[in-house]
Amino acid sequence: MPPLASIDIGSNTLRLLVGMIEGQKIVRMRCEMVITRLAAGIGETGLLNADNMEKSVSVLKVFSDIISAYGISHIRAVGTSALREAKNSEEFLQRVLSETGINIEVISGEEEAELTAQGVMFDMPEADSSLIVDIGGGSAEWIFCRNSSPAAMGTIPTGVVKFFDKHIKSDPPSKSDIASLKKESDTVLSGLKTKIGHLINSSTVFIGTAGTVTTLAAIDLGLETYDHEKIHKHNLTLQRLHEMSERLLELPLSERKKIIGLEPERSDLIIPGILFTINIMELFGFDNILVSDDGLLEGSLIKLSERV
Numbered sequence: 246m247p248p249l250a251s252i253d254i255g256s257n258t259l260r261l262l263v264g265m266i267e268g269q270k271i272v273r274m275r276c277e278m279v280i281t282r283l284a285a286g287i288g289e290t291g292l293l294n295a296d297n298m299e300k301s302v303s304v305l306k307v308f309s310d311i312i313s314a315y316g317i318s319h320i321r322a323v324g325t326s327a328l329r330e331a332k333n334s335e336e337f338l339q340r341v342l343s344e345t346g347i348n349i350e351v352i353s354g355e356e357e358a359e360l361t362a363q364g365v366m367f368d369m370p371e372a373d374s375s376l377i378v379d380i381g382g383g384s385a386e387w388i389f390c391r392n393s394s395p396a397a398m399g400t401i402p403t404g405v406v407k408f409f410d411k412h413i414k415s416d417p418p419s420k421s422d423i424a425s426l427k428k429e430s431d432t433v434l435s436g437l438k439t440k441i442g443h444l445i446n447s448s449t450v451f452i453g454t455a456g457t458v459t460t461l462a463a464i465d466l467g468l469e470t471y472d473h474e475k476i477h478k479h480n481l482t483l484q485r486l487h488e489m490s491e492r493l494l495e496l497p498l499s500e501r502k503k504i505i506g507l508e509p510e511r512s513d514l515i516i517p518g519i520l521f522t523i524n525i526m527e528l529f530g531f532d533n534i535l536v537s538d539d540g541l542l543e544g545s546l547i548k549l550s551e552r553v
Contacts, residue, residue, distance in 0.1 A: 248274055249553065250312045251545035252305070252322035254349055256284030256382030257406050257514065258456055259301060261308045262542045263315055266550040269368060271543055273473070275311060279304045280510040284327035284383040284406045293331045301337070302344055309345040321549040323360070323541065324351040326383030326404065354400025357541060358386035362395045364544030365454055365537045369393065369478075375450040376441070376529070379540055380457045380521060382406035382514075389441050397441055401433050405457060408517035416498050418516055423494070426517055430524045438528055451531040454540035456511065457518030462536040463506035464489060477538040483526050486534075490519045 246265055253260045263275035281301040286294050312320060328334040328351045338349050352360070361379045369375075371393050379386040381404040388398040412426035462479040463471060493501060493515060501512040526534060 246550065246553070247319075248315050248317055249546055249549050250315070250317045250320045251542050251549060252308060252320065252347065252349075253542045253545065254283070254301070254305075254322060254324040254328060255541075256287075256325060256327040256384070256404060257282055258382070259283075259304050259308070260542050261311065262546055263311065263317065264546060266547060271367065271539070271546065274315070276473070277308060277311065280508070282382070282406060284330075284404075286410060287327060287331055287383065288407050288410055291330070291332045293327060293333055293337055298337050298340070302340055305341055305345045305347055309347055319549055319553045320347065321545045322347050322349045323357070323545055324349045325357050325541070326354070326381060326402070329354070330383065330402075354384055354386060354402070355398060357384075358388050358398040358400060359395065360544030360548060361386050361454060361541045362388040362390065362398065362544070363547055364539045364541060365452060366390065366393050367539060367543060367547060369452065369535075369537065372450045373448055374444065374446065375452055376445060376531075377452045377454065377537070378525060379455045380404060380453065380518060381455055385521075387437060387441075389444055397444070399437075399440070401437065403429070403433055405514045405517045405521070408521065409514050413513070413516060417496060418494060423520065426520055427524065430521050431528075434524060434528050442529070445529050447530075449529075449531075451526065451529070451534050452537050453522065453534045454537040457515070457522060458534065458536050459538050460507060460511055460515060461486065461489065461519060461522070464504060466506065468506045473538050476536060479536045481534050481536065483523065483532050483534075486519060486523050486526070490523060493519060 251262050261277040265272045375390045377388040383404045385401040462476045502509040
């Protein structure tokens, strides 16, 4: 099979994967990730920020050149929360198509959850039940699996960019910032617990995917350079997350940027990210989180491979 390309136009990050599916393995030929924060300010304005659109188009031009260099003819580019919600997303989509040749497909939260599950479960060990949560910039997708197959899924219309924009006003975050964030987090998660709480038991495996949890794994491992093999399937305990949270919350942004494993561009969003992760674990009674470095991007590639 020739190489394929998948692109994830996320609310915080743009990602590219060039690769092939060989049996039960994804062969990664090229991976790129750039934070452009496309959803910044969307909660207040309902619009994509002009500067961040500009930056995103520039990144997608680079992605297009990489795809061309590999001679790839089959591409799937998916847009998520920011492009679902912004009143000017059509303007962005048209601009990307005319300037890069990339046709972005804006997918629903449910389809995002479905593709995420496909990517995550592709090489995860079998489990009687598991809960996958993808904590994104503008939304969080959840998938409850029985015997590694999705049994229920959905989307929560908030994520780390929205949490940050709405609640984090001080540096380092104040107690009132944290309390305000936790209040909204409790509210959105209580709805999820009502929906699926009865399905979760002591043997349910909690799997986290996307930038927040992979970054927490990189910090825990002390990785100076991002390493998919080390991050994928890394295990983090709730106790360890509490320890990391205490350290992150007491440091100003300038100091957080120096932490090994934490990308400087993500050093503000890691605050709502870790707090939301801890909140999910405490609410559902999880002591551990299994980190998946596979998700939407890989699910899109797998789905694309089934069509060609």
